[in-house]
Amino acid sequence: MGDRTVVADVADELARRVASGQYVPGGLMPSVRQVAEEFDLNRATAQLILGRLESYGFVDAHRGKGFVIRDVRAEGGVDVYRRLFRLSMPAPEVAAEMFGNIVDEERGIALEALLAYTGSERGIDPGALKIEIDELETLARSADPDQHRMLDIELRLLRRLLTDLGHSVQRAVLNSIGEMVLEVPEAVQAYFAVSPDLHVLVWRALVAVWESEGGPSQAQLALFEDLFGMYHQKVVARFEELVGLQQEADVAPHAVTA
Numbered sequence: 282m283g284d285r286t287v288v289a290d291v292a293d294e295l296a297r298r299v300a301s302g303q304y305v306p307g308g309l310m311p312s313v314r315q316v317a318e319e320f321d322l323n324r325a326t327a328q329l330i331l332g333r334l335e336s337y338g339f340v341d342a343h344r345g346k347g348f349v350i351r352d353v354r355a356e357g358g359v360d361v362y363r364r365l366f367r368l369s370m371p372a373p374e375v376a377a378e379m380f381g382n383i384v385d386e387e388r389g390i391a392l393e394a395l396l397a398y399t400g401s402e403r404g405i406d407p408g409a410l411k412i413e414i415d416e417l418e419t420l421a422r423s424a425d426p427d428q429h430r431m432l433d434i435e436l437r438l439l440r441r442l443l444t445d446l447g448h449s450v451q452r453a454v455l456n457s458i459g460e461m462v463l464e465v466p467e468a469v470q471a472y473f474a475v476s477p478d479l480h481v482l483v484w485r486a487l488v489a490v491w492e493s494e495g496g497p498s499q500a501q502l503a504l505f506e507d508l509f510g511m512y513h514q515k516v517v518a519r520f521e522e523l524v525g526l527q528q529e530a531d532v533a534p535h536a537v538t539a
Contacts, residue, residue: 291320292333297368299339299350300375306352310340337364359454363461370467373526380468380520387458388513390451391439392506398442399490399497405445407492413438414484421477428473429463435480436463471520475512 295316298304310331311319317327331348334340338361340348353361366383369376417434420426436459443452462468473480490497497505 287320287322288326288329288333291316291322291330292337293368295330295334296337296339296364297371299334299353300365300368301372304350306350306355308350309346310334310348310350312347337361339364359457363457363464366461366468367465370465370524373521373524376467376524377517377521377526380471381517383458383461383468384513384517386454387462388509390443390455390458392509394439394442394446394448394451395487396502396506397446397448399487399502401446403445403491405441407488410438410441410484410488413441414481414488417484418481421481426473426477428477429466429469431477431480432469432472433459433463435484438484467520467523470523471516474515474519 295304295310304310310316313324313327313331316322316330317324320327322330331340331342335342335348338351338357339353340350342348351357353365357365362379366376366379369379413434417431420431420434436455439455440452443449443455462472
């Protein structure tokens with residue numbers, strides 16, 4: 282661990298132990314002296330590390346007692362969940378469960394926004410959306426598409442729709458979900474379980490519908506919902522593959538029959 286990142290690195294290691302259950306909720310974190318000794322630090326640095334864990338929402342400081350471990354899964358807010366998700370990558374089952382919840386929430390918000398915008402009086406100039414989609418297409422057609430940037434553009438497009446619809450709470454939740462996903466490479470990659478070109482085609486088709494006078498039929502809307510759901514199933518399956526969960530599931534039966 283480098284000198285510039287020692288506080289963040291050790292704080293993440295201790296937070297990972299909380300997330301994995303190695304440190305039990307309601308129990309005490311190692312003391313300043315114990316942290317200093319384990320990681321070969323001075324006590325001032327160890328104190329900063331435990332203070333950072335408190336700012337993360339993983340512990341509560343009690344005068345004369347020390348730092349008490351919180352039940353972060355039951356009591357943590359969005360910021361805690363975000364950190365938990367990032368730290369859960371070494372535990373495939375936990376990571377996959379959390380990602381599945383994230384995808385479910387994102388799918389609900391995105392689908393509601395797309396359908397609501399389709400059925401409302403639209404206040405966004407289609408030209409402004411097309412500029413974003415043009416950038417998306419340029420990235421998709423590159424030799425090595427920047428998936429992180431592409432997903433960020435798609436989140437930006439959804440934010441525009443939610444803002445126009447006046448859905449401020451959903452926009453705030455989407456922003457938090459975007460932050461969770463964008464800082465985990467496996468999660469970003471999973472959102473491109475289908476070709477990057479297909480992402481562009483979907484947005485082009487949506488803009489064409491929004492520009493048309495007739496709009497989609499109920500059958501077309503139902504088909505879109507089904508396809509949207511299938512896409513997100515592929516996203517979750519791809520994430521499980523990336524974190525090694527499917528490989529573990531495949532190995533287990535062979536181990537039993539060996």
